[in-house]
Amino acid sequence: MGNWTKITLFCFFLGQFQVVFAQNNEKEENSWKSKWTISGYHKALYQYNSINPSFVPQNSPIPLPVVQLNTSDYLYHNRINARFYGKNFTFAAGMRNRVFAGYTNSNFNTLRDDGTLPFSGYDDFLDYTHQDGFIPLNIPWFQSKIASALSVFDRFYIDLDREKWHLRVGRQRINWGINQQFNPNDLFNPFNLFDIDYEERPGVDAIRYERYTGLLSSWEISYAPADSVKNHVAAFRYKTNYSGYDFQAIAGKWKTRIALGGGWSGNIKKSGFSGEFTYFLPYKDLPKINPAQTNLVLSTSVDYAFLDGPFVSLGYLFNFRGTTDPTLVTLLSGNIGRTSPYNPMPFRHTITSAALFTIGELTNLTLTILSTPKAEIFIAIPSLSYSINGDLDASVFAQIFLTENPFEDQYTWFSNAIFVRLKQSF
Amino acid sequence: MKYLITTLALAFTIIVSAQNATEIVRKSELNVKGAQSTASLEIRTVRPTWERNMSVKTWSKGLDQNIILITSPARDKGTVFLKREKEIWNYVPTIERSVKLPPSMMMQSWMGTDFSNDDLVNESSTLNDYTHKIINEIEVEGLECWVVEFTPLPEAPVVWGKIINYISKEGFLQMKGEFYDEDGYLINTMQGFDIEELNGRTLPTRIRMTPAEEPGHFTEMVYKELNFDASLTDSFFSIQNMKRLR
Numbered sequence: 001m002g003n004w005t006k007i008t009l010f011c012f013f014l015g016q017f018q019v020v021f022a023q024n025n026e027k028e029e030n031s032w033k034s035k036w037t038i039s040g041y042h043k044a045l046y047q048y049n050s051i052n053p054s055f056v057p058q059n060s061p062i063p064l065p066v067v068q069l070n071t072s073d074y075l076y077h078n079r080i081n082a083r084f085y086g087k088n089f090t091f092a093a094g095m096r097n098r099v100f101a102g103y104t105n106s107n108f109n110t111l112r113d114d115g116t117l118p119f120s121g122y123d124d125f126l127d128y129t130h131q132d133g134f135i136p137l138n139i140p141w142f143q144s145k146i147a148s149a150l151s152v153f154d155r156f157y158i159d160l161d162r163e164k165w166h167l168r169v170g171r172q173r174i175n176w177g178i179n180q181q182f183n184p185n186d187l188f189n190p191f192n193l194f195d196i197d198y199e200e201r202p203g204v205d206a207i208r209y210e211r212y213t214g215l216l217s218s219w220e221i222s223y224a225p226a227d228s229v230k231n232h233v234a235a236f237r238y239k240t241n242y243s244g245y246d247f248q249a250i251a252g253k254w255k256t257r258i259a260l261g262g263g264w265s266g267n268i269k270k271s272g273f274s275g276e277f278t279y280f281l282p283y284k285d286l287p288k289i290n291p292a293q294t295n296l297v298l299s300t301s302v303d304y305a306f307l308d309g310p311f312v313s314l315g316y317l318f319n320f321r322g323t324t325d326p327t328l329v330t331l332l333s334g335n336i337g338r339t340s341p342y343n344p345m346p347f348r349h350t351i352t353s354a355a356l357f358t359i360g361e362l363t364n365l366t367l368t369i370l371s372t373p374k375a376e377i378f379i380a381i382p383s384l385s386y387s388i389n390g391d392l393d394a395s396v397f398a399q400i401f402l403t404e405n406p407f408e409d410q411y412t413w414f415s416n417a418i419f420v421r422l423k424q425s426f
Numbered sequence: 427m428k429y430l431i432t433t434l435a436l437a438f439t440i441i442v443s444a445q446n447a448t449e450i451v452r453k454s455e456l457n458v459k460g461a462q463s464t465a466s467l468e469i470r471t472v473r474p475t476w477e478r479n480m481s482v483k484t485w486s487k488g489l490d491q492n493i494i495l496i497t498s499p500a501r502d503k504g505t506v507f508l509k510r511e512k513e514i515w516n517y518v519p520t521i522e523r524s525v526k527l528p529p530s531m532m533m534q535s536w537m538g539t540d541f542s543n544d545d546l547v548n549e550s551s552t553l554n555d556y557t558h559k560i561i562n563e564i565e566v567e568g569l570e571c572w573v574v575e576f577t578p579l580p581e582a583p584v585v586w587g588k589i590i591n592y593i594s595k596e597g598f599l600q601m602k603g604e605f606y607d608e609d610g611y612l613i614n615t616m617q618g619f620d621i622e623e624l625n626g627r628t629l630p631t632r633i634r635m636t637p638a639e640e641p642g643h644f645t646e647m648v649y650k651e652l653n654f655d656a657s658l659t660d661s662f663f664s665i666q667n668m669k670r671l672r
Contacts, residue, residue, distance in 0.1 A: 037672065039500055085672075161670060163661070175523045200520050215510070215664040244513060246526055265526045272528025305530040361473065361538060390478055390499035425500040 035085045041425040043077040045197055047102075048418045054408050055328075071103035077197065081155070094155030094200065100129065101147040117332050126150050133171055134205040134225050154203045166210040171203040174222050176237060176250060177276065178263040181352045181370075182317045182344045184278040184297035185263050187235050187254050188224055190341050193370075196381075196397060196419060204233075216241035231255050250278070254341070257293070258283045268302070272313075275300030280342055295321045295342055301352070315352040322348035326376040328403045328414060347372050362387045378402040391425040447558035447574050451591070453598040455489060455553055457629060462487045464656045466497075467647050471539045474642035480537065483671075485656070489553060491663040494546065495671045502537065506668040507546070512583075514543065517668035524665055533585050540614070540635040540645035544585055552589065555582035561590075566601040567619065569594040586613075597628055612638045624652040 050070045076099040084091040104111070108125035122128040126140045130152050137156055141149035157170030177183025181193060191201040206224040213219060217240035224233040235252020245266030252259055263276030277298035281289050301315030323330050326347045339345070354368040368381040383397035399417045404410070469480040481498040492509040496502045504519030514527040532544040555578055562573035576589035587608035592601045603616040614637055618630025629652075636644040661667070 039503060041500075166666065173522050175521060177523075210666075212661075212664070212666050215661060218666065241513075267528050270528065270530040272526070272530070274526075303528060303530075305528065305534050307533050311531075311534075362476070387478075390480075391501050393501070 037083045037085075038080065039426065040078065040080040041423055043075075043079075043197070043421060043423045045075040045077060046420045047073040047075070049073070049103075050416045052405075052413055052415065054405055054410075054412065055414055068103065068107075073100070073102035073104050075100055075197070079200070088160065090159040090161065092155055092157055092159065093153055094203070095151055096154050096200075097149075097151045098129070099147055099149045100125070105148050106145045131202060133203070134227070135171070137171060154200065156203075164212055166208075166212075168206075168208045168210075171205050172208065173201060173203045174206060174208060174224075175201075176248070176263075178246070178248065178265050179274050179276050179299045179315070180301050180303070180313055180354070181315055181368075182297075182299035182350075183276060184299055184341045184344065185248070185250055185261050185276040186341050187233055187250065187252060187259055187278075188222060190339050190344070192339055194399060196383075196399070197421070206233075214240070216246070235259065248276075253283065254280065256284065257281060257342070259341070270304065272303040273301075278341055295319070297341065297344060299344070309357075311356040313352075313354045315354075317345060317350040317352065319343060319345060319348055319350070322346055322350075324348045326372040328377070328406070331377050331401075331403070345370070347377070349373050376403065393423045393425075395419075395421045395423070397421075447560045447572075448553070450560075450572060450593055450598060451553055451558050451574060451576075454591075454593045454600050457598050457600075457627070462654065462656050462658050464651075464653045464658075465649055466651045467649055469539060469645065469647050471645045472643065478538065480539075485658060485662065487658045487660070487663060491660065493663060493668070493671070496537070504672070505537075506671055507543075508663060508665065508668050510663055515665060515668065519669075522669065524668060529583075540637050540643060541647075542585075545635070552576060555579055555584045556589065563595075564592065566592045566594070567621070569596065569599065569601060569621075571595065571601055599629055601630065614638065620648075624649060625654060627652070627654060 048070070049072075053069055056069070078097040080093075080095045080097070082093045082095075104119075105125055108119060108128065111119040112122060112128075119128060124143060125148055126143055129150060130138065132138060137153040139151040141151065143149075153171060155171055155173070157168050157172045160167040174188035175186070176188065177186040183190065188206060189202050189204040191198070204224050206222055208220065208222040210218055210220040217238075219236065219238045221236050222234070226232050233252070233254050235250055235254070237248055237250045239246070239248045241247070245264055247262070247264050249262045250259065251261075257280040259278050259280050261276065261278030263274070265272070265274035267273055275298065277296065280293075280295045280297075282293040296318070297320070298318040299315065301313050303311065303313035305311040321343060323346060330346050333346070349372060351371050351373065352369065354366065357365040359365055364383075364385045366381075366383045368383075370379040370381075371377065378401075380400045380402070381397065382400075383395060385393055385395035387393050397419050399415075401414045401416075402412065403414050405412050405414075463484075463486050465484045467482050467484065469482060471478045471480075479499070480496060480502070483495045483497055484493065486492045490509070490511045492507075494507040496505040504517075506517035506519075508515045508517070508524075514531075515524045516527055517524045527543065533542050535541070536543050536546050556576035557579065559575045559577070560572050561575045564571055564573055571592040571594050574591045574593055576586075576591060578584045578586065578588075586605050587610060588606040590604040590606075592603070593599065594601055599618060599621065600616075601618045604612055605614040605616070607613050614635055617634045617636070618632070619634065620630060620632040621628060622631045624631060631649045631652075632646060633648075634644050634646045
């Protein structure tokens with residue numbers, strides 16, 4: 001190494017120390033309170049669900065075990081994000097506290113015993129409401145027919161953050177997705193697109209080491225243990241920026257398969273253009289590969305913000321293992337509530353489109369549509385939100401499923417869910 | 427020969443004048459930004475029937491590295507905008523993800539204010555993507571100012587058709603800016619008020635952006651702190667640093 005290189009490096013690190021030193025001094029001068037930050041919100045959510053009675057005929061050949069067609073659910077949701085800034089580390093905890101009441105809570109056991117999707121297969125209502133991780137970090141306060149309460153830590157980690165590297169241990173969100181709606185690169189903690197009340201998205205118990213190789217480039221290795229080796233996830237990611245594009249490549253073990261993929265985010269003229277893909281193959285009998293256990297998932301989208309107009313995005317999801325004959329049965333049995341990067345939607349082709357309109361500055365109207373190519377399954381998610389003041393928001397949204405009714409040979413709505421929410425941030 | 431000399435002399439005069447105007451613009455830009463600066467600001471967006479307040483911290487180095495951190499309201503706290511050259515990333519703290527902004531977002535309102543994304547993070551282009559010419563001299567807020575016309579370079583990826591900037595002769599302060607679209611219509615007016623000394627530099631500490639077509643609408647940014655002697659490395663303006671700021 002030349003002397004000049006050494007001197008430059010020395011000056012560079014000296015600069016770093018000055019910044020760190022100045023920050024430490026500042027922290028130490030302040031009281032312990034300045035080492036803590038607390039933030040969060042309160043939310044009240046009302047949900048009204050209906051199922052079209054024409055899909056549940058009296059002498060149906062495929063009986064849908066539904067106790068009641070029109071139901072209401074109530075939720076009080078509180079979140080507390082706490083952070084402690086130590087001298088050499090940061091500790092973070094995100095606590096999600098919810099009190100549930102209404103139809104699903106009261107009738108959960110009946111629904112489960114009847115085999116109703118998506119409730120079958122869970123022990124009880126609180127088991128259904130969250131996916132626990134490797135370490136049990138939840139407090140089931142109480143469970144009754146009137147109401148149930150649960151606290152879950154969905155973030156709980158220690159961060160060691162240095163100039164050139166970052167180590168995080170504990171329950172965290174490992175966000176590898178780049179694209180808007182569907183993320184085949186999200187190997188560690190995919191989220192449920194239909195869970196409209198979970199903006200933070202779930203975390204995963206993992207160890208993650210990131211090494212910064214440049215201002216816009218880094219590599220990362222993450223490992224999420226599970227109860228059996230079959231469910232371990234361990235993967236590597238390299239991220240860089242070239243010619244106005246962010247690029248990433250991923251490789252690793254995802255449950256019983258090897259996952260290889262990549263993603264990009266940039267623009268074509270003034271439109272944003274991003275996408276990601278992952279190829280999965282079983283590692284069990286390598287070098288022999290059972291083609292029936294491979295899959296290619298690709299998701300891409302283009303977006304554009306019109307001046308004084310809407311922000312629109314158009315996307316496409318390819319899932320090779322998905323069905324080319326989409327019906328209501330494939331939708332329901334696909335268990336769309338618990339998606340994975342291997343099977344984000346039960347269909348081979350899904351088209352997504354979204355538009356966001358701002359009305360009079362305080363009101364946002366969005367419309368998201370997910371549809372199979374011939375609209376065999378058509379899902380519309382409209383939402384309207386209004387900012388009452390800087391920290392208080394009111395919103396109304398809906399999820400409407402349209403499909404062919406096999407009993408009446410008619411294209412109509414199958415189910416509707418309407419949500420009304422008030423959110424106070426602190 | 428005489429004709430050639432006259433032409434050359436004329437060309438020289440024009441170049442010198444253009445350089446002077448550009449130099450004035452450069453000095454005024456550096457005046458606000460410094461080579462390196464950190465600031466905390468209160469931003470007030472006013473409408474006929476309501477108003478919203480926001481607090482931010484900013485860090486900048488040169489004219490093309492910039493970070494904005496939102497510190498209040500609680501709903502948006504921790505949101506970060508990083509600008510490097512022509513690219514902008516937005517860090518969303520709830521999902522700990524940084525999203526690259528497409529170029530079509532540049533003219534959109536920044537966080538509901540009367541400033542656009544372009545105003546806040548893409549300012550370097552006012553120096554490099556325009557030619558500058560002094561067209562008049564006028565008094566603004568009691569200060570003698572040059573009136574400088576900015577005309578975009580033919581291929582420049584800029585959003586304005588023309589900018590008229592009022593820069594004070596003493597101290598190179600940007601006292602007023604008028605932003606015109608490609609058809610020559612006035613879109614926004616930016617004004618500087620409350621000239622004060624902050625850490626050894628004199629500058630307008632309250633900046634108001636008023637849209638021309640919207641009566642009763644404006645956004646004001648008030649400097650609470652401004653520091654020019656920060657020591658910021660290039661790695662401060664990195665994707666990884668967005669999540670560390672507080």
